[in-house]
Amino acid sequence: MSVARNRPIGVFDSGVGGLTVVRALMAALPHERIVYFGDTARVPYGVKSSATVAGYAAQITDFLLKCDVKMLVVACNTMAAVAMNVITDMSPVPVINVLDAGAAAAARATRNRRVGVLATLTTVHSGAYVRALESCRQDLTIVSQACPLFVPLVEEGWVDHPVTALTAREYLAPVLAAAVDTIVLGCTHYPLLRPVLGRLAGDQVTLIDSASTTAAEVDEVLRASDLACVEQRLAHHEFHVTDFPQRFRAVGELCLGRALPDVHLVHW
Ligand code: DGL
Numbered sequence: 001m002s003v004a005r006n007r008p009i010g011v012f013d014s015g016v017g018g019l020t021v022v023r024a025l026m027a028a029l030p031h032e033r034i035v036y037f038g039d040t041a042r043v044p045y046g047v048k049s050s051a052t053v054a055g056y057a058a059q060i061t062d063f064l065l066k067c068d069v070k071m072l073v074v075a076c077n078t079m080a081a082v083a084m085n086v087i088t089d090m091s092p093v094p095v096i097n098v099l100d101a102g103a104a105a106a107a108r109a110t111r112n113r114r115v116g117v118l119a120t121l122t123t124v125h126s127g128a129y130v131r132a133l134e135s136c137r138q139d140l141t142i143v144s145q146a147c148p149l150f151v152p153l154v155e156e157g158w159v160d161h162p163v164t165a166l167t168a169r170e171y172l173a174p175v176l177a178a179a180v181d182t183i184v185l186g187c188t189h190y191p192l193l194r195p196v197l198g199r200l201a202g203d204q205v206t207l208i209d210s211a212s213t214t215a216a217e218v219d220e221v222l223r224a225s226d227l228a229c230v231e232q233r234l235a236h237h238e239f240h241v242t243d244f245p246q247r248f249r250a251v252g253e254l255c256l257g258r259a260l261p262d263v264h265l266v267h268w
Contacts (some may be wrong), residue, residue: 003103005230008033008238009218010064011073014056015043015155016248017189018075019255021098024211025073026256028219032228034234035067037266038252041243044151046120046187050082054123057083061090063240063266069093070227073107073218077102077187078120081128094221099123101217102184102210103132107140109206110182114141116175118197120188121146129186129194143178147187154189157251165196172200192255239263 011018011025015038024256037060039045042081045053057079064072072095074080074087084196088095092153106115117129133140153164175183183205185191191209197209222228229235241248245263252260 004070005227007068007070009073010037010067010069010072011075012039012064012079013076013188014039014045014078015151016190016251017151017154017187017192018257019252020191021073021075021211021214024215025254026223028212028215029222029229029237031233032222032233034237035064035069036237036239037064038241038248039240040241040248043155044120044148045078046122046123046151047148050122050126053078054083054086058086058090059268061087061184065091065093071096071218071222073214075188075214077123081119081126083125094225094227096211096214096217096221098188098214099128099186100132100244101185101213102186102208103129104136105210105213106182106184106208107133107136109135109208110140112179112181113137113139114143114178114180114182116178116183117142117144117178117186118147118150118171118175118183118190119139119144120151121148123186129184134222136152141178143175143180145171145175147190150193151187151189154192155251157254159192159254160195164199166194167176168193168196168200172190172197176201176205178181180205182206182208231233237262242266
């Protein structure tokens, strides 16, 4: 069992967005080893069909299971929205996803019961956030907004840039007009835009990102399954990407605020 406890946690996304979850995991669980997968060759996922995204999710799940992970963290709302069945059917280890964590946190946070959801096109079209929010609370008014330009802007590293601010203003307008007091950042890339989104939304609106809630859930499930790491040394993480490792490293270091020495290029 001690061997199982010392196995890594597999975390995955289409690109750098899942690093927002990695950052929270590193802070909450500094001894846990992480193997991260970013599908930089095929990002963005959020403008692709459910069937395509599910096929990609299956490939990544297979890759990470071969890395002998003890848990999978789906750090991508789009995959969580359309591919959870595929992932859980393949996985003999526990699977945690960011979408349920984000919905639960938003349902707890709203005071006026009006919640905005910013997410990718595929996530919005799937209706997964509306279902997840309604399963937490039935008395919510939910306004969803697809933001397809955000992911390319983040992957470019334009997290606080005039073009990003203009784009965000457009996307936020209908959501703010609906007088929401809580906005879910329903894509793991979006927390990197928090400074811009926070300025535009104002102090009265709570921005929810699921990173810390997901990290807390990972902690809980690891303990409950007797899988929490027992080694008290600084963990050595690995990062795998499908294209441009140097570019992932540069943007990823911005996101994580630390060096990323081990970025490997995956040849499928
Ligand atoms: N970061 C992912 C999400 O949470 C995917 C975004 C994309 O690739 O379009 O939805």
